[in-house]
Amino acid sequence: xxxxxxxxxxxxxxxxxxxxxxxxxxxxxxxxxxxxxxxxxxxxxxxxxxxxxxxxxxxxxxxxxxxxxxxxxxxxxxxxxxxxxxxxxxxxxxxxxxxxxxxxxxxxxxxxxxxxxxxxxxxxxxxxxxxxxxxxxxxxxxxxxxxxxxxxxxxxxxxxxxxxxxxxxxxxxxxxxxxxxxxxxxxxxxxxxxxxxxxxxxxxxxxxxxxxxxxxxxxxxxxxxxxxxxxxxxxxxxxxxxxxxxxxxxxxxxxxxxxxxxxxxxxxxxxxxxxxxxxxxxxxxxxxxxxxxxxxxxxxxxxxxxxxxxxxxxxxxxxxxxxxxxxxxxxxxxxxxxxxxxxxxxxxxxxxxxxxxxxxxxxxxxxxxxxxxxxxxxxxxxxxxxxxxxxxxx
Numbered sequence: 001x002x003x004x005x006x007x008x009x010x011x012x013x014x015x016x017x018x019x020x021x022x023x024x025x026x027x028x029x030x031x032x033x034x035x036x037x038x039x040x041x042x043x044x045x046x047x048x049x050x051x052x053x054x055x056x057x058x059x060x061x062x063x064x065x066x067x068x069x070x071x072x073x074x075x076x077x078x079x080x081x082x083x084x085x086x087x088x089x090x091x092x093x094x095x096x097x098x099x100x101x102x103x104x105x106x107x108x109x110x111x112x113x114x115x116x117x118x119x120x121x122x123x124x125x126x127x128x129x130x131x132x133x134x135x136x137x138x139x140x141x142x143x144x145x146x147x148x149x150x151x152x153x154x155x156x157x158x159x160x161x162x163x164x165x166x167x168x169x170x171x172x173x174x175x176x177x178x179x180x181x182x183x184x185x186x187x188x189x190x191x192x193x194x195x196x197x198x199x200x201x202x203x204x205x206x207x208x209x210x211x212x213x214x215x216x217x218x219x220x221x222x223x224x225x226x227x228x229x230x231x232x233x234x235x236x237x238x239x240x241x242x243x244x245x246x247x248x249x250x251x252x253x254x255x256x257x258x259x260x261x262x263x264x265x266x267x268x269x270x271x272x273x274x275x276x277x278x279x280x281x282x283x284x285x286x287x288x289x290x291x292x293x294x295x296x297x298x299x300x301x302x303x304x305x306x307x308x309x310x311x312x313x314x315x316x317x318x319x320x321x322x323x324x325x326x327x328x329x330x331x332x333x334x335x336x337x338x339x340x341x342x343x344x345x346x347x348x349x350x351x352x353x354x355x356x357x358x359x360x361x362x363x364x365x366x367x368x369x370x371x372x373x374x375x376x377x378x379x380x381x382x383x384x385x386x387x388x389x390x391x392x393x394x
Contacts, residue, residue: 013294015302016050017378025049030250035356041385042356046183048247048330048376050299055291056246056284063283072279077101078255080289081240087293088216091229098258100269103276105213105254106132108239109177110140111273112256115265116207116237117142117175122167124176124206126155127364128333130183133211134364137177145174146365153185153324153333155193157200164204174206180227181214184333184363184372186326188218191225198232208236213254214329216245216296220304222327228259235261242285244329245299246292247376253281303330306375309382317390330376333360337369339393346371353392355385 026033032047052060063069078099085091102108113123119141125133127146137144147163150156167174178197181188189197201208210227218224227233241254254277258266288296307325310332314321322335334357336345346359349371360370375382 013298015305016053016295016299017048017302017306017376019051020049020378022378022381036350040350040354040356041381041388043374043377043381043385044356044358044372046244046331046374046376047249048299048374049378049381050247050376053246053288053292053295055287055295056248059283059287060280063280068279068283070279071275072101072253072277072282075099076286077253077282077289080286081242081255084216084289084293085226089224089226089229091226093229094226094257095260098260098263098266100256100266101274101277101282102239102254102256103273104243104249104252105211105239105241106136107276108254108256109209109211110136111269112209112237112239112265113137113140113142113175113177115268116209116262117173121171121173121175124160124163124167124174125364126160126179126182128184128360128367128370129179129364130211131362131364133177133179134362142175148366149182149185149187153182153187155189155197157196160197161200161204164200164206168204168206174204176201176206176208178208178210178227180210180212181218181224181326181328183211183214183329184331184358184360184370186329186331186333188222188224188327191230194225194227194230195232198227198230198236202232202235208233210236210238212238212240213244215240216242217300217303217330218328219307219326220300224328228257234259237262237265242288242292245296246285246288248281248284248288251278251281251284253277253285303375306377306379306382307332309379310373310375310386313383313386317386318393330374332373332375334371334373335369336371341393343368345369349389349392351392353388353390355388355392 082094122145238257320338341348358372360367
């Protein structure tokens with residue numbers, strides 16, 4: 001068997017999406033590669049088909065060599081995130097003293113909801129949206145209330161205003177769980193949109209918790225805006241992580257960030273929550289944010305190429321599929337309603353084409369007839385996947 005060596009780490013300037021062969025990827029033991037049989041091309045869960053960025057691999061190797069595998073401590077992760085935010089988004093308002101480490105973004109969201117809401121309170125989401133929003137909120141004994149996106153897959157403010165009004169009239173502590181950039185559509189909310197969100201939330205007494213896990217992943221020409229940076233966002237709570245942009249889901253760590261008006265809320269976070277993140281995870285995430293910028297830029301260029309490739313392939317092989325290349329994330333939201341394959345085209349593509357995609361149905365209202373495709377793979381895999389999807393419909 002071929003050895004996996006540190007030579008497989010991706011150089012800063014090289015497209016990391018072109019570094020690993022399909023044979024190498026199939027040796028992985030993670031969820032993406034072990035859920036389906038070997039004849040299936042997996043383009044579903046949000047894992048990227050890339051080697052680690054060299055700064056991350058070096059930091060982990062050094063830690064293991066030192067036996068530095070104990071409990072996490074300090075604020076290095078938050079400091080690195082603040083430096084990254086200042087450089088990438090011109091945001092100097094990420095105050096390290098208003099942060100806390102949490103196990104990951106979804107568990108961090110749960111902890112933030114505990115701080116600003118009570119059992120039975122409504123949690124408003126923009127559907128179609130990341131399925132764990134429904135699962136985690138429901139398990140927390142809060143009620144999910146949907147505020148569907150508009151036909152353009154952006155926030156529909158008429159709908160949001162109405163939902164905020166109804167939620168505030170029936171409960172004392174409603175929360176808006178915002179996904180930014182939005183998963184699965186890849187929408188990158190503008191500063192004007194986020195400012196309007198903050199104004200509506202203030203008018204109706206709704207607290208805002210923001211999942212900003214995909215923040216570093218934006219297409220050329222797009223600009224991510226942190227919610228806490230906009231006027232009125234001061235009492236918001238944000239969750240950020242390096243996990244999506246550098247493929248570190250298996251190295252658990254995230255940062256909860258409070259705006260100035262939410263500092264007292266975050267201060268009530270139980271101390272034991274900070275025991276959940278992995279020390280090696282924090283080392284990896286810190287290295288990514290501090291030293292992985294050039295590598296990230298190469299990834300973003302590769303993702304831009306893949307968005308263009310997917311659009312061309314769909315036009316050639318599946319012209320009935322609706323696709324607008326997204327401004328953010330490495331995900332593609334495909335409208336398959338004109339294919340005649342029912343509410344769950346992902347089942348058809350898997351059964352007849354041996355391509356695993358995410359079904360749109362678990363994303364809530366508006367997901368029927370859609371599939372989510374993971375673009376963070378090689379051009380060759382994307383090409384074969386679309387050809388298989390087309391053959392599944394013949």
